[in-house]
Amino acid sequence: MAAATWHEKPSFLGRWGMRIFWTLLAFVMIFPFVYILSISFSNFNDVAGKGLVLIPAHPTLDAYNYVLASGVVTRAVGVSLFVTIVGTLVNLFMTVTMAYGLSRRGVPGRGFILGLVAFTILFAPGIIPKYLVVKQLGLLDNLWALILPGAISAFNLVVIRNSFMSIPEELIESAKLDGANDLRILWNFVLPLSGAVVAAIGLFYGVGHWNSFFDATLYINDPAKWPVQLVLRQFVLQGAVIQDVVVNQQPPPSITIQMAVVVLATIPILIVYPFLQKYFTKGVLTGSIKG
Amino acid sequence: MKQIVSEKKSLLQKTTPKTGAPLWQRMWRERWIYLLITPGLIYFVVFQYLPLLGNLIAFQDFSPFLGFFESPWVGLDNFARLFSDPDVGIAISNTLIISLLQIIFAFPIPIALAIMLNNMVSDKARRFLQSILYLPHFISWVIIISIFQQILGGDGFINNLIRGTGGQPLDIMSNPDFFKPLVVIQVVWKDSGWGTIIFLAALTAIDLSLYEAAVIDGANKWRRIWHITLPGIRSTIILLLVLRLGTILNTGFEQIFLQRNAVGAQAAEVLDTFVYFRGVQAGDWGFSTAVGLVKGLVGLILILGANKLARKFGEEGLF
DSSP states (O other): OOOOTTOOOOOHHHHHHHHHHHHHHHHHHHHHHHHHHHHHTOOHHHHHSSOOOSSOSSOOOHHHHHHHHHSHHHHHHHHHHHHHHHHHHHHHHHHHHHHHHHHSTTOTTHHHHHHHHHHHHHOOOOHHHHHHHHHHTTOTTOGGGGTGGGSOOHHHHHHHHHHHHTSOHHHHHHHHHTTOOHHHHIIIIIHHHTHHHHHHHHHHHHHHHHHOOHHHHHHOOOGGGOOHHHHHIIIIISOOOOOOOSOOSOOOOHHHHHHHHHHHHHHHHHHHHHHHHHHHHTTTTGGGOOO | OHHHHHHHHHHHHHHSOSSSSOHHHHHHHTHHHHHHHHHHHHHHIIIIIHHHHHGGGGGBOOOTTTHHHHSOBOTTHHHHHHHHOHHHHHHHHHHHHHHHHIIIIITHHHHHHHHHHHHOSOHHHHHHHHHHHHGGGGSOHHHHHHHHHHHHSTTSHHHHHHHHTTOOOOOOTTOGGGHHHHHHHHHHHHHHHHHHHHHHHHHHTSOHHHHHHHHHTTOOHHHHIIIIIHHHTHHHHHHHHHHHHHTTTOOOHHHHHHHHHHHOHHHHOOHHHHHHIIIIITOOHHHHHHHHHHHHHHHHHHHHHHHHHHHHTTOOOOO
């Protein structure tokens, strides 16, 4: 809301009170990120003393070089990238096709299938039976276990379907009369018209895959197939030591290594964040939350 | 163009009547639609409804070696254990306490933040604040907890600061007594900004002339917030509160799972983690499935009840 004519000038105290509040809030939100960033760039002397590293006196890339050379983290990043890219494509394919099918009027059985989908929002099947199904399908220790069991979010399906429903019926019917089948209509008309919503949902799916941690805990026992979040937990929260298999040298302080992994795992999110923000601040999603 | 469309429409109505045709004929006409729905339908059957059916092992003494068809049926035995196993009680009470703390402390903060952001005069400052407030929502729990560890943990920033001034270090991250407030603080830090979005959207829908009229009537800022702003977003608040009450048995699984070992099960075990550790870790499959099933059913009743409650308040409800 821009300043309206009737806005009275805030009092001196009120104005400064708010300024101090917002500054403090910004500090509380930003400082932790700055802190881990500076630790990750610190050398032994910086963290050995009081540990109060605000700006490292001797900035170094040692921790990053060590992490990248050790192989464990790079392999995990590879796994996460695979799951994120392939997983998001599977998500979008499955969600968009089903959403389109369920957005068309007059299809026998549509209401029933919609009901099936909606019910899963209200009642989740539970961890154990889902685990047993994945196990039964032979997907344990298989990266597809991180992709297929969550291939469609019913909520995202509803959001995309709502956006498809807002496309004028006449447009689709006339395309049909021109001889286009539903596949062509979806690809040539519906998708371009709903591009923003589909892209936003794709970003959300992607961020979800990158951040996903529990599915891998559940389904992946082989450390060679761990995604980055699981490796992060192992090394940062559980304090395991990253073995350097390449060079036999004095490793950098473990705390700097840990924070370097944290920073590396955060970077992809920071890269997509501006795009994410563009979509959700435009209200692309908030407007369609109610189904 | 419009004319062509309407012409085609009438032509369409003549040549392909929507209703009246036999069912198989109508289904054949929509064959492409069914083709498009099929992958998604297979997903829902295999990964949602098959596990839903799999909940039947709650009535079994299930053993993975025997499998679903060979495991012995034990009737309601697993459900009877719900009342005799003391760990279930701990999990229920931890779940409820954490949820209630979140509703009391974490729920109102986004509302207040949204109103304050909405009142900001400078667009630039507001956009900047929104950017940094929304960001943690997209960061994984593993990273968020790593960051908290670095700030509040034994060797973290705060304790180093305290040590530097000669004080006694505080045990925050691994103290069972502090676990529940800590969980709430983490949720506040991570998701308060994100939570403002839906309220900000509701705030923009308030008619600005109402404020203008209130100013003419001599209402100060606080009275305007109380009499115009809050009533304006009332239905959004009630809707979200109802939704939160309906999901009171969910406490944010990953966040708690990741920190459970540091403080122990007594303080940190919630229903979801209980199901995981009892089932997948300890192999008590039938019992943990029973716990999960009861949790799901109670959750279903709660969300339906909460929705009814919202309607009683004269709100639209969720469905």
